Amino acid sequence: xxxxxxxxxxxxxxxxxxNPSEADFREHVRQREGIAGxxxxxxxxxxxxxxxxxxxxxxxxxxSRFYLGGDGILPxxxxxxxxxxxxxxxxx
Numbered sequence: 001x002x003x004x005x006x007x008x009x010x011x012x013x014x015x016x017x018x019n020p021s022e023a024d025f026r027e028h029v030r031q032r033e034g035i036a037g038x039x040x041x042x043x044x045x046x047x048x049x050x051x052x053x054x055x056x057x058x059x060x061x062x063x064s065r066f067y068l069g070g071d072g073i074l075p076x077x078x079x080x081x082x083x084x085x086x087x088x089x090x091x092x
Contacts, residue, residue, distance in 0.1 A: 015062035020082035022057045025066045028087050047073045055079075 020028075029037040044054025048071055058065040063083040070076035080089045 012062060015084055018085045019059070019062060019064055020085055020087065021064075022055060022066070024085070025057070025064075025080065025082060025087065026055060044068050044074060057082075 026041060029041060033040070041054060046054075048054045048069060054068055054074065056067055056070060058067070063081060065078060066080045066082060066087075067076055067078045068074060077092075078090050080087045082088075
């Protein structure tokens with residue numbers, strides 16, 4: 001039983017350490033979408049008017065949800081989940 005608990009805690013620790021940040025998601029968009037993604041993020045940053053920018057992150061310790069907008073002009077739109085350094089985009 002102790003081995004199972006240790007293994008579970010180790011998995012949670014690894015997932016928490018590799019949980020992607022907002023900067024990681026921005027880099028992912030830049031690599032995947034190229035110039036269109038970079039321009040899209042810049043426009044979203046301008047339209048929100050907040051200090052944080054257009055892309056936001058909900059952190060759940062072992063995974064994160066990334067979304068656009070939510071304040072200002074843009075309505076909130078979930079765009080991806082991030083787990084263990086990988087991103088899974090939400091289909092619209």
